[in-house]
Amino acid sequence: MFLQTMAKSFEVTELPVRSAKFIPRKQWVVAGADDMFIRVYNYNTMDKVKVFEAHTDYIRCVAVHPTLPYVLSSSDDMLIKLWDWEKGWVCTQIFEGHSHYVMQVTFNPKDTNTFASASLDRTIKIWNLGSPDPNFTLDAHQKGVNCVDYFTGGDKPYLITGSDDHTAKVWDYQTKSCVQTLEGHTHNVSAVCFHPELPIIITGSEDGTVRIWHSTTYRLENTLNYGLERVWAIGYIKSSRRIVIGYDEGTIMVKIGREEPVASMDNSGKIIWAKHNEIQTVNIKSVGADFEVTDGERLPLAVKELGTCDLYPQVS
Structure with missing residues (x-):
């Protein structure tokens, strides 16, 4: 049962906080904001662990490496930076190459030495830790790319992107080809994810809807609209049918699929x-x-x- 009560609240900054991630092995939460600072808190004690200026423009995204003591940050200054908390949060690498805001970065769960970045320069870039230049670039969309997620459910080398051109696209990052274009949203696609267990793709848009697609047939299975204005974030709980959707006007948790096994x-x-x-x-x-x-x-x-x-x- 969910009590729907607030567990903790952190007063971070008066400006928008665009990305925050848990680091469970340290009991930390790391947040990036429009004041260009990254802040790290202990979510048990509520203590501030670290505050530092990370970029010269709004921070759009932070991503935590699954095993190493690394945090990636991306910004409107067109840079991606790698921070090592075991070295006092020093910046150990800067990734340059995008020509517009870098909206999201995400590690490849199948090869955690690589990550993908989505930018308003209409491209996705795939990078290797330790290398300053991208491995390759996907000229992804007709307009800016807002979001990217890797396929985790099986062996397919796929990632998905969402764009201001109102589409989401599934890519094979080994052949560097577009596998499928998901059309139907009537505004910018702001959030995308492959569900880690269910064979579905979830896309959210500034049109206020969340669309659920089959991850193999790419058929539209369902459209959710709760009238809470624009969609900005989609999350899931592992080993669960629950997904969480963040909107302008609130947050919704829904169950998808069926309880009883076939x-x-x-x-x-x-x-x-x-x-x-x-x-x-x-x-x-x-x-x-x-x-x-x-x-x-x-x-x-x-x-x-x-x-x-x-x-x-x-x-x-």
């Missing part, structure tokens, strides 16, 4: 079911007829993985 059982005692898009099986007869069991007790069954399927399993 399952079937045959006469031999074999059960097959779907957990998201993974297929699993057990054989009840493997317990043995002489096994004593009380009503309601969980059976000691060995679950086997049968693989994954591209489409949502359905009950006909």
Whole structure:
């Protein structure tokens, strides 16, 4: 149950705070704001850990490396900077190459030595830590690019971008080709994400809607509109069907998909079911007829993985 009560509040600055991320291994939250400062707080004690001027213009995004003591920041000064908190938050690298505001940076979860940046110069650039020049550039959209996210659910080398040209695009970053263009929003696409477990893509727009697309067929599955003005952020809770949407006028948490797994059982005692898009099986007869069991007790069954399927399993 969610009580919907505020847990903590940090008074950061009088100017807009455009990005904040948790660093759970340190119990920190790091925030970048329009006053060009990065601020780090301990979210348990509410203490300020560090405050420093990071850029010469608005900070659009901060991103935390999954394992190393690194934070990336991107700014309207067209720069991306890498900060090392184990070296006193010194800037260890500057990435130059964009010719307009850098709206978002995100690490590649499959190769955390690389990251992607989205810019209003209409491009996506892929960078390597330790190298000052981008690996390559995707001439992505007809207008500025606001957001980028990597595919985490399987082996596909995909990323998704959202743009002021009202579209989202799925890219193969190995072949550097556009796989699909998602059309339907009537205003700037401000937030995109591949769900880490469900086979869906979620896009949010300044048109006030969130669109849910199938991540394999790219079919539009649903459109959500809660009348809370423009969409700015989309989040998810891992191992959950809950997604969170941030708007001008508030925040909404919704459940998507269905609670009950799709399952079937045959006469031999074999059960097959779907957990998201993974297929699993057990054989009840493997317990043995002489096994004593009380009503309601969980059976000691060995679950086997049968693989994954591209489409949502359905009950006909």
